[in-house]
Amino acid sequence: MLLIDCPHCGPRAELEFSxxxxxxxxxxxxxxxxxxxxxxxxxxxxxxxxxxxxxxxxHSHGCRRWFNVARDTVTYEILAVYPMGAEPPALERKTYV
Structure with a gap:
């Protein structure tokens, strides 16, 4: 299970989010x-x-606010959480074969 750091409520279990x-x-x-x-x-x-x-x-079972997440689909690692309307952070992109 992912632990998602809601920018408004702090870290919560993935089950609280949609x-x-x-x-x-x-x-x-x-x-x-x-x-x-x-x-x-x-x-x-x-x-x-x-x-x-x-x-x-x-955060559908919490503050009900939307936000953006940068996530690696291979490792499921969450690299960044940032507000709606903000530019995505500069991230190092890993190359998978």
Missing amino acids: YGHEAHIERPKAPEALSDAEWADYLFLRDNTKGVILERWV
């Missing part, structure tokens, strides 16, 4: 102008990164 998918994906400026295929790409196609990925999480 995963909100990949972070920093901008909503299309004119969604009505997108084709069905383009809209499907926006909604469903995400990177399946082997290594560091930026994610959104919500």
Whole structure:
């Protein structure tokens, strides 16, 4: 189980949180102008990164606030936690084969 350091409540068990998918994906400026295929790409196609990925999480059984997490998908190590709207921290990216 992961121990996630909520920026508002401190370290808590992963069971208190809900995963909100990949972070920093901008909503299309004119969604009505997108084709069905383009809209499907926006909604469903995400990177399946082997290594560091930026994610959104919500403390659903605590303060109920959203925040971002930089997590290594291979080791499950949480490298950084930062507020919504903030730029992601500069991180060393490991290369996995």
